[in-house]
Amino acid sequence: MANYVKLASEEIKEIMMSALGKLVADKEIPAIPLPPFSVEIPNDTTHGDFATNLAMVSGKAFKEAGIKFNPREFAGKLCAAAILDGTLFDRCEVAGPGFINFFLSPKWFASVVKDVVDCGADFGRSDYGKGEKVMIEFVSANPTGPMHMGNARGGALGDCLAAAMDMAGFDVTREFYINDAGNQIEKFGISLEARYLQIYLGEDAVAFPEDAYHGEDIKERAQLFADVYGDRFVKADPKERQNALIEFALPKNIEKLQNDLGLYRIKYDVWFRESSLHNSGAVKKALDELTAKGMTYEKEGALWYKNSDVMKEQLLKQGKTPEQIEELGLKDDVLVRANGHPTYFAADIAYHYNKFVVRGFDRVINVWGADHHGHVARLKGAMDAIGLNGDKLDIVLMQLVRLMKDGQPYKMSKRSGKAVSLTDLIEDIPIDAARFFFNLSSPNSTLDFDLDLAVEQSSQNPVYYVQYAHARICSILKKLEADGVTPRGCTLDELCLLTLPEEIELIRALAEYPNMLVEVAKNYDPARMTRYSMDLATVFHKFYNSCRVADDNEALMYARLTLCIAVKNTIANVLGLMKVSAPKSM
Known part of the structure; x- marks a missing residue:
């Protein structure tokens, strides 16, 4: 095409x-x-x-x-x-x-319409990416509690980016990194243990740790454990008790993550467990690689990474002066604590070494919250330090989501009284609206999610506006069919009859679709997809109000009918990439 x-x-x-x-x-x-x-x-x-x-x-x-x-x-x-x-x-x-x-020439415009119809769902597919093997890791929420709004935005963003990059000729893998090892899992076990003991010994007898997980989900998991095992673990060794609770609750939390994301229409190619890096010796191997390259040292019983040396070298190449670098107060990072436990950073290095070396991805894209911005340079630097190319690791940083209701910030879930979770959101908001709204602005912009607008059935609601354009075309086709007019193939000469300004503007919008997908892939900005769909809907509505499809000139009628089908297909295609439905009636 x-x-x-x-x-x-x-x-x-x-x-x-x-x-x-x-x-x-x-x-x-x-x-x-x-x-x-x-x-x-x-x-x-x-x-x-x-x-x-x-x-x-x-x-x-x-x-x-x-x-x-x-x-x-x-x-x-x-x-x-x-x-x-x-x-x-x-x-x-x-x-x-x-x-x-x-x-x-008119033939250019006619060829666009014909190609859109002929290509169907493949219209817009290109070889821009040249088959480059790309992995997009997104959401990767800790399996210790419910997903929040940042995860919801990251899910829509990462999934839509993957779809656009696939259309642009990349070989794309979607991946979720399960943080099932390290400090957060230890804290998960301690939290579950406290709630479990409180069931049998009372809340006054068992203090709940201040830095533990305070969510209602911890109470629910502890109660489920008690329902199965009773008080068997009340007098058990604390480590044995914590491990039993983790082994019971963690798979349930992971299953819930998978189910919730499935409801959100996200299907991952790979669910990668952090624990597999530790169990396979991959973390140790990565650290040995760094040590062999002279990038680590031991101090106070811990293994350290020479982060400050790597960052200084990078900043000097960027034109920073030694004085400017000194002001930054760069520090080295601990890789293995004095107690022998690897840090999260050590596992992260091993994980990305696995992505590039073991699984052979040409490019890795991570979708992270903006609060991780300080980790970007040091992880890219670690890729350089271990002998890889940090420029092949791209980080998309998302800004915060602000939920708005009645024109005011909305923070509390009706059910739990805590922050609104992804589950809360998709219970109250159509998934079509959630997927669309989370991509209304670029990742680096703070997003105001209007809960009232998301459920409104009017042209003010952007997803409704786009879907209505698709439904309106389906209505045109249905009415014409009732009058005995069925679509047929048009010649280029017939399509050259589309010369009115509204027709030309609509064809230009169709022609932009392949470029738009390339721009999404190039800039990691799926918001271009929502903007494109809204622009296409706008120019279609203008065409609809100015150009009567059922014209007395039969050739012109079929040309306009073909143009309508081209627009319908393109709207369905772009909505499909965003996992948003394209209804036939509304």
């Missing part, structure tokens, strides 16, 4: 290069190297469908060669030398101080 915007841009470059060659051959201009030039779609397409700045950027080269130069005059020569026969363009002309505007 073709990317018609890209085809047109590349053809303009070829036309311009041929025109330059002709001008040189005719001795109209000297043979001097000219700088790269751009081809863009103007904001106002009434003055041209594409524009190039070749004449504008060439001035410096001419002046350096001692040649008098007028960009508008040069642009006129380029237009005169441009050969457009057999191309996608009807004409080109000079604009302003020297821009060259190109006007597409």
Whole structure:
């Protein structure tokens, strides 16, 4: 399938290069190297469908060669030398101080519509990623409690990014990292133990640790354990009791994570356990690699990573002065504590070593909360230190989610009285709205999630607005079918009848779809998908209000019907990538 915007841009470059060659051959201009030039779609397409700045950027080269130069005059020569026969363009002309505007032929617009319909769900698929093996790790919530709004946003963001990157030609793997080892699991066991003992000994007799997990879910798990085992573990060794509680509760928590994310329409390719890194010796192997490269040292019985040395080297390469670096107060990191227990950072290094070396991913993308920003540079630096390329590790940092209700911040769950969890959200808000709303703004922007708007059935609700465009087209098709009109294939000549401004604007929007997916993949910004779907819905509604599909001109009617089908398919495609439904009626 073709990317018609890209085809047109590349053809303009070829036309311009041929025109330059002709001008040189005719001795109209000297043979001097000219700088790269751009081809863009103007904001106002009434003055041209594409524009190039070749004449504008060439001035410096001419002046350096001692040649008098007028960009508008040069642009006129380029237009005169441009050969457009057999191309996608009807004409080109000079604009302003020297821009060259190109006007597409009707066949370009007709070809876009035909290709969208012919390609179906594959419209927009490209080879931009060249099959690069990419892993996207997202959510990775601790299995010690319920998922929060950050996890909900990360889930929608990571899943949509994965879908877009797959369409853009990457070999994508979705992964959830289960933190089932380390401090948080020890704290999980201590928390469960306290609640379990309180059941039999009373809350006054068993103090609950201040830094333990205070959620209602801990009480529920402890009670379930007591229902199964009774008071058998009340007098047991504390370590034995904690391990029993963890072995009982942790699988249930992990299963709940999987079920909740499944309800949220996220399916992972891999659920990777942190414990497997410890049990397999992978953590020790990674630390041995660092030690062999001289990147660790022992101090006070602990093993340390030379983080400050690595970071200093990186910052010097970035142009920082030694004085500026000194002010940062860089510190080394503990990898193995004096008690012999590896730190979370040690496991993280081993995990990413596994991603790159053991499983052979070319690029790794982690979706993290913005509160992890301090960990980004040191983890990328650790990849360099262990002999890998830290530039192949990309971190997408998400800003906070603010739930809003009645125009005010909304923080408390009706059920638990605590912070609203993912489970709370998808019980009260349609999953379509949740998936769509969490991608309304770029990851690096704070997101205000309007709970009232998410359930509103009006054009003010963006997901409803987009879905309504799809349903409206389905209604058009149904009505025409009732009148005996069924869709059929259109020739390019018939599709060339689509010449009204509203038709042209709609076709331009369709043509942008493949580029939009590439931009999502390139910039790690799935919000472009929601914006695109809203823009497409907007231009369709304009078309609907101006252009009657059931026209007396049969050829025009079928051309408009085909255009409607192309829009319907594209809306369904982009919503499908976001795991949002495309209803046939509303």
